[in-house]
Amino acid sequence: xxxxxxxxxxxxxxxxxxxxxxxxxxxxxxxxxxxxxxxxxxxxxxxxxxxxxxxxxxxxxxxxxxxxxxxxxxxxxxxxxxxxxxxxxxxxxxxxxxxxxxxxxxxxxxxxxxxxxxxxxxxxxxxxxxxxxxxxxxxxxxxxxxxxxxxxxxxxxxxxxxxxxxxxxxxxxxxxxxxxxxxxxxxxxxxxxxxxxxxxxxxxxxxxxxxxxxxxxxxxxxxxxxxxxxxxxxxxxxxxxxxxxxxxxxxxxxxxxxxxxxxxxxxxxxxxxxxxxxxxxxxxxxxxxxxxxxxxx
Amino acid sequence: xxxxxxxxxxxxxxxxxxxxxxxxxxxxxxxxxxxxxxxxxxxxxxxxxxxxxxxxxxxxxxxxxxxxxxxxxxxxxxxxxxxxxxxxxxxxxxxxxxxxxxxxxxxxxxxxxxxxxxxxxxxxxxxxxxxxxxxxxxxxxxxxxxxxxxxxxxxxxxxxxxxxxxxxxxxxxxxxxxxxxxxxxxxxxxxxxxxxxxxxxxxxxxxxxxxxxxxxxxxxxxxxxxxxxxxxxxxxxxxxxxxxxxxxxxxxxxxxxxxxxxxxxxxxxxxxxxxxxxxxxxx
Amino acid sequence: xxxxxxxxxxxxxxxxxxxxxxxxxxxxxxxxxxxxxxxxxxxxxxxxxxxxxxxxxxxxxxxxxxxxxxxxxxxxxxxxxxxxxxxxxxxxxxxxxxxxxxxxxxxxxxxxxxxxxxxxxxxxxxxxxxxxxxxxxxxxxxxxxxxxxxxxxxxxxxxxxxxxxxxxxxxxxxxxxxxxxxxxxxxxxxxxxxxxxxxxxxxxxxxxxxxxxxxxxxxxxxxxxxxxxxxxxxxxxxxxxxxxxxxxxxxxxxxxxxxxxxxxxxxxxxxxxxxxxxxxxxxxxxxxxxxxxxxxxxxxxxxxxxxxxxxxxxxxxxxxxxxxxxxxxxxxxxxxxxxxxxxxxxxxxxxxxxxxxxxxxxxxxxxxxxxxxxxxxxxxx
Numbered sequence: 017x018x019x020x021x022x023x024x025x026x027x028x029x030x031x032x033x034x035x036x037x038x039x040x041x042x043x044x045x046x047x048x049x050x051x052x053x054x055x056x057x058x059x060x061x062x063x064x065x066x067x068x069x070x071x072x073x074x075x076x077x078x079x080x081x082x083x084x085x086x087x088x089x090x091x092x093x094x095x096x097x098x099x100x101x102x103x104x105x106x107x108x109x110x111x112x113x114x115x116x117x118x119x120x121x122x123x124x125x126x127x128x129x130x131x132x133x134x135x136x137x138x139x140x141x142x143x144x145x146x147x148x149x150x151x152x153x154x155x156x157x158x159x160x161x162x163x164x165x166x167x168x169x170x171x172x173x174x175x176x177x178x179x180x181x182x183x184x185x186x187x188x189x190x191x192x193x194x195x196x197x198x199x200x201x202x203x204x205x206x207x208x209x210x211x212x213x214x215x216x217x218x219x220x221x222x223x224x225x226x227x228x229x230x231x232x233x234x235x236x237x238x239x240x241x242x243x244x245x246x247x248x249x250x251x252x253x254x255x256x257x258x259x260x261x262x263x264x265x266x267x268x269x270x271x272x273x274x275x276x277x278x279x280x281x282x283x284x285x286x287x288x289x290x291x292x293x294x295x296x297x298x299x300x301x302x303x304x305x306x307x308x309x310x311x312x313x
Numbered sequence: 314x315x316x317x318x319x320x321x322x323x324x325x326x327x328x329x330x331x332x333x334x335x336x337x338x339x340x341x342x343x344x345x346x347x348x349x350x351x352x353x354x355x356x357x358x359x360x361x362x363x364x365x366x367x368x369x370x371x372x373x374x375x376x377x378x379x380x381x382x383x384x385x386x387x388x389x390x391x392x393x394x395x396x397x398x399x400x401x402x403x404x405x406x407x408x409x410x411x412x413x414x415x416x417x418x419x420x421x422x423x424x425x426x427x428x429x430x431x432x433x434x435x436x437x438x439x440x441x442x443x444x445x446x447x448x449x450x451x452x453x454x455x456x457x458x459x460x461x462x463x464x465x466x467x468x469x470x471x472x473x474x475x476x477x478x479x480x481x482x483x484x485x486x487x488x489x490x491x492x493x494x495x496x497x498x499x500x501x502x503x504x505x506x507x508x509x510x511x512x513x514x515x516x517x518x519x520x521x522x523x524x525x526x527x528x529x530x531x532x533x534x535x536x537x538x539x540x541x542x543x544x545x546x547x548x549x550x551x552x553x554x555x556x557x558x559x560x561x562x563x564x565x566x567x568x569x570x571x572x573x574x575x576x577x578x579x580x581x582x583x584x585x586x587x588x589x590x591x592x593x594x595x596x
Numbered sequence: 597x598x599x600x601x602x603x604x605x606x607x608x609x610x611x612x613x614x615x616x617x618x619x620x621x622x623x624x625x626x627x628x629x630x631x632x633x634x635x636x637x638x639x640x641x642x643x644x645x646x647x648x649x650x651x652x653x654x655x656x657x658x659x660x661x662x663x664x665x666x667x668x669x670x671x672x673x674x675x676x677x678x679x680x681x682x683x684x685x686x687x688x689x690x691x692x693x694x695x696x697x698x699x700x701x702x703x704x705x706x707x708x709x710x711x712x713x714x715x716x717x718x719x720x721x722x723x724x725x726x727x728x729x730x731x732x733x734x735x736x737x738x739x740x741x742x743x744x745x746x747x748x749x750x751x752x753x754x755x756x757x758x759x760x761x762x763x764x765x766x767x768x769x770x771x772x773x774x775x776x777x778x779x780x781x782x783x784x785x786x787x788x789x790x791x792x793x794x795x796x797x798x799x800x801x802x803x804x805x806x807x808x809x810x811x812x813x814x815x816x817x818x819x820x821x822x823x824x825x826x827x828x829x830x831x832x833x834x835x836x837x838x839x840x841x842x843x844x845x846x847x848x849x850x851x852x853x854x855x856x857x858x859x860x861x862x863x864x865x866x867x868x869x870x871x872x873x874x875x876x877x878x879x880x881x882x883x884x885x886x887x888x889x890x891x892x893x894x895x896x897x898x899x900x901x902x903x904x905x906x907x908x909x910x911x912x913x914x915x916x917x918x919x920x921x922x923x924x925x926x927x928x929x930x931x932x933x934x935x936x937x938x939x940x941x942x943x944x945x946x947x948x949x950x951x952x953x954x955x956x957x958x959x960x961x962x963x964x965x966x967x968x969x970x971x972x973x974x975x976x977x
Contacts, residue, residue: 027415031423034408034467037400041464042430045441052444062447109334112327115317124331126581128338133577135525137543138566142341145348145559150358153344159359185341207317217317248436249527249543267436274440275532287440294437298429416624487661488694490681493711493759502707506698 046291053284062280072285082261082269091245091265093176094183098244101184103237106191111221114199125196132189140253143182144169147254169255172262179263183250187243191236198232199225238301242294266290342570349563356560371564382545382565390541391572393455393530394523397462401470401519402512404463409474409511410504414483424475427468438465439532446533458533462526466519473518477511478504510583517580521573542569609685610795611672611762612637618657618667620819625662626650628819635763638793640786641824642806645816645842651799654816655765658797659686671762682711687761687794691768693752695740701727701751702736708759722758729788730754746777753785757792764789764796770805782809803843807831815839833945837952840879840945846907848879849917852949860915863892867941870961877952879945882907882920887929890938896929910935 053072055065077084109128113121131139146153147168155165168178202225210220226233248267251257257264257272264272266286274283319327348356349371351364375381412420442461443452451457481504489499505512527543534540542565549562577584613635620628628650635641643651656662658669660681668677676684696704702723709719727733730750740748749769756764769785770778786809789796800806806813807827815823815830815838823830823839834840840848851857853865853873861878869876887908894910894917906926908919919937921929929935946955948965956964 027411027417027420030407030411034404034471037404037460037464038427038430038467041442041445041460042433042438042468045438045445048444048448049441057444062444105334108330112330115319115327122582124335126578127335129581129584130342130574130577131338133521133525133573134570135527135543135573137527137546138525138569141546141562141566142345144557145563146341146344148557148559151348151356151360151559153340156360156362185337211317217319217323220317242433246433246436248439252528252531270437270440271528271532274443280440280444283440284444287437290437291433294433295429298433302425302429482692482694484690484692484694485696487659487681488688488690488696489707489711490661491659491684491686491688492708492755493682493685494707495680495682495711498711502710503696 049284049287049291052280053288055281055284057280057284059274059278059280065281068281072281073289076273076282076285076289082257082264086261087264087266087269090176090261090263091267094180094247094251094263094265095241095244097177097180098183098187098247099237099240101180102187102191102240102244105184105188106236106240107195107233109188110192110195110199111225113196114225115217121196125192128192129189131185132193134186136186136247136249137253139182139186140250143178143185143250144254146182147178170259172259175255175259175263179251179254182254183244183247186250187240190239190243194232194236194239195229198229202228234301234304238297242297245290245294245297345563345566348559349567351560353560371560372568375561375565375568380561382542382548385538386540386542386545387568389539390524390526390543390569393458393462393526393541394520396455396459397466397523398516398520400459400463401466402516404467405470405474405515406505406508406512408467408471409476410478412471413475413478424472427471430468436528439528442529443532452533453535453539455539458530459523461529461533462523463519465529466515466522470515470519473515474508474511477508481507513580514583517576517584521576524569524573609760609762610638610793613658613763613795613797614668614670614673615654615657616668616670618654618669619665620650620653620657620662620667621665625653625656626819628653628657628664631667631820633814633821633824635795635797637795639811640789640794640796640798640809642798642800642810642813643816644800644803644806644813647801649816650819651801651816652767653819655688655767655797655799658763658765659688660684685759685762687756687759687764689749689752689756689764689766689769691771693748693772695743695748695751695755697740699740700736701732701738701740701743704740704751705736705754705758708755712759723754726754726758730757745773746781749773749781753788757794762795764794766796766798768800769798770800771802778805785809804845807843813843815842817842833954834879835954837877837879837947840947844881846882846918846920848881848945849885850877850879851915852877854949857915860892860912860917864939865941865944865946868944868946868957868961869963871963875949876955877947877949879947880917880939880943881945882918884939884943885917885919886938886940887919887921887925887935888937890936892937892939894935894937896931896933896935898931899926899929901926910937 052065054067054069056068056071057065113124116124134142145151149155149165149167152168154168158164158166166174169175206224206228207220210224215223246267247265248271251263251265251268252271255263257268267290270283270286270290273279273286277283347362347364350367350369352366352368352370355361355364355366376384411417412424417423438461442457446452446454446457485503485507486499489503494502524541525543526541530541530544534544537545546562546565546569549558549565551557613633615631615633618628618631620626626648631650631654633641633654643654645651653662657664657667660676660679664677668675670676671684696707699707705723705727706719709722714722723736724733727736730753732747732750732754735743735747735751740751743751749772752769766785770782773781782805785798788794798806798809807830810827812824813827813830814821815836817838823835825835830839830843834843834848837850841850851861851864853861853876861876862873864880865873865876865878883905892912894912896908897911897916898909900907900909901923902920904923905920906923906929908921908926908929910917910919946957946963947953948955953965958964
């Protein structure tokens with residue numbers, strides 16, 4: 017309808033700058049990573065690299081300290097914990113706030129969203145302080161009820177759970193934000209109709225509200241899932257994968273292999289694996305989302 | 314008006330849940346503040362919940378003392394963040410306008426690819442960006458960091474700007490044309506003024522992203538003088554023996570929080586209205 | 597134009613508008629097929645038709661926002677088809693007014709003058725003048741969201757007129773107003789247009805609005821103009837079946853001389869035609885039927901009080917008919933009453949069943965197609 021200044025080429029001229037930046041600094045690095053994952057590149061030797069086929073992947077799989085199985089397991093537990101924790105807290109809070117008046121809601125929302133804007137690494141320091149055996153709030157609170165001080169981040173059984181709690185704190189905000197936005201768009205009349213029909217609030221939530229926000233809920237779930245998978249800053253700030261690799265996730269592993277071990281090829285191999293999983297999830301989401309929205313329109 | 318009429322018991326449960334969550338949301342930060350503003354001698358075991366005396370020594374220490382990180386790292390973070398915000402705002406405005414106003418055959422596919430890219434968080438980019446910058450000689454430069462930040466913020470920015478422009482009726486642009494305005498005047502006087510709220514949100518989000526970034530500068534900037542505070546604050550953590558200078562680390566964190574929290578306080582309504590991704594994810 | 601008129605806004609610039617062979621293929625907009633239209637100096641032509649008939653497409657072509665597959669648009673004989681919208685000097689009032697929400701009323705009205713780089717002082721004087729003329733002089737400092745619907749409408753008109761447009765286009769300008777305001781503003785627009793001698797195209801889907809305001813009414817259907825005449829003629833001698841049905845409320849009664857209504861249709865045209873009347877559609881407006889006398893017998897099936905009149909639904913055998921009767925007669929009619937009725941043959945409208953064109957019967961009882969009307973597909977449409 018609108019005539020552009022340069023006819024058909026106008027949109028592409030407008031898109032040139034963003035697309036160029038996205039290509040150079042988002043897409044191209046990934047393409048390079050796919051290439052490097054099949055080479056013997058090291059930090060000191062990035063050019064004239066030797067083609068090694070899938071050897072890097074074999075090396076990654078057969079690594080024993082930490083074993084790749086353990087890395088995958090830690091990643092899975094950490095991600096699952098983050099996912100369910102943030103979804104439950106974020107959605108629960110959004111539903112609770114949905115029932116209060118708009119003024120109170122936006123004031124509370126502003127406070128709840130504070131962690132969302134804080135740097136992950138600062139969140140890591142904050143929770144590391146909370147968990148500090150000597151001056152941490154966690155042990156102070158436990159002490160008040162007579163439970164003895166715990167070594168939150170250095171005890172093997174506890175560290176991962178402690179990280180999950182910190183990451184839920186970091187991640188529930190985006191779920192709350194997205195789900196609140198969706199709830200605000202649920203037509204009030206279908207909720208009122210549910211009440212007129214005599215349904216309990218719990219029933220209205222389950223049968224009316226949650227189905228109505230399903231596409232957005234899936235989006236929030238995906239965002240939480242992918243960010244859980246890729247959490248680096250927070251773990252790095254809190255445990256650096258310790259104690260004894262008990263919190264070493266794939267995101268830390270690719271940093272360790274690249275920057276600490278200097279093996280760019282192996283780091284690239286882990287990145288390719290993580291990238292592929294993340295991209296598969298993103299594509300799966302887009303497919304599910306389009307099917308859902310079609311169902312509703 | 315309240316949407317749902319709840320029973321007394323339900324109200325009580327709601328109040329308890331909201332209150333507990335509030336404590337969960339703010340207590341960790343209050344603890345950081347409490348450690349940052351008490352003298353170092355009080356930050357030892359057994360710890361008192363409230364500081365018995367207050368001091369700004371830790372904050373001035375981080376910023377100005379010989380064992381501080383100085384103002385430089387904060388200035389670096391601000392420079393990277395602001396530069397990325399400007400580039401992101403410009404690129405997202407251009408791209409968002411193109412996708413909102415022109416129906417291109419490949420437009421929808423492009424939007425989906427951009428959406429998928431925006432789902433890839435920065436951690437998965439550290440190794441790729443290290444390889445790219447090393448291979449092109451950009452390693453260690455400010456341009457590399459800034460453009461890497463911007464590239465991370467542009468996908469969401471384009472989505473938000475496309476949503477913003479879709480909400481500006483095409484008719485206003487047509488009206489401006491009929492009123493005799495050419496492309497430049499239509500953009501300057503009609504379209505951009507109406508898009509300012511969206512542009513502000515995009516720039517703010519990009520600034521916050523850049524200001525908060527840790528893993529990218531950790532691997533892309535070897536030179537201490539060019540590092541942002543996120544990397545510089547690590548000097549207070551000695552991994553061996555887990556010795557951590559908590560008063561200074563807390564004070565440094567507190568200083569880092571102030572800019573984002575003030576920006577957030579000013580723009581939170583707008584940020585919330587954008588609904589995070591919700592507003593942009595449609596059609 | 598009267599010489600020495602003190603009217604400052606007498607628009608001497610008003611141009612004649614010609615659209616030649618406009619063809620737009622179906623896409624984002626409704627299709628138009630080879631449309632021709634001429635609007636004379638100072639004339640107001642109403643484009644009326646159901647949604648999707650191509651009215652808005654036609655306006656989009658005049659403004660230059662829609663590129664046609666074929667066709668030209670001429671202002672005073674000059675081809676402007678290739679000219680960008682901003683260079684055509686058109687005044688346009690959008691259905692939703694399209695007032696710039698971030699500007700004051702003054703800035704809105706001044707915008708066309710700013711775009712023309714008019715000197716600021718003169719521009720402000722022009723704004724004050726047109727705002728006074730439109731009765732919004734006291735609103736100049738306000739923001740659009742502080743205005744009522746009627747006030748926005750006037751601001752939109754002021755903005756369209758301030759630059760002394762060569763042609764004024766009004767796209768459903770009344771449809772967002774309350775019913776009582778609509779009649780009032782309609783009259784005001786007409787008075788203004790006559791005063792300023794603006795060449796005007798007025799688009800509406802409301803046939804009564806079109807009839808009330810226009811010098812000529814163009815009825816559009818499926819991407820073309822199917823009737824283009826003065827309002828009175830359009831009503832009394834509709835050139836096609838479509839316009840007969842579209843203009844007038846309650847709608848005209850139509851019976852085919854072949855099919856279920858055959859008996860009634862052939863009976864009422866008997867005095868007119870000699871050939872029995874095959875292949876005709878017979879129409880009569882509800883107010884043209886007389887109740888109480890005549891040889892047709894009908895049964896009342898429903899009466900609807902409309903105020904001054906009653907709309908009475910009747911059946912004659914298998915056929916149904918709507919009749920307008922004055923209230924004092926209508927209130928005595930009851931369900932299942934038997935009534936007599938009569939239709940004056942001169943009040944009948946005949947159309948060709950195949951093409952929908954108006955058919956005239958000459959004194960000898962022979963059919964003659966009305967050459968002034970275009971067909972619109974008969975019953976099929």
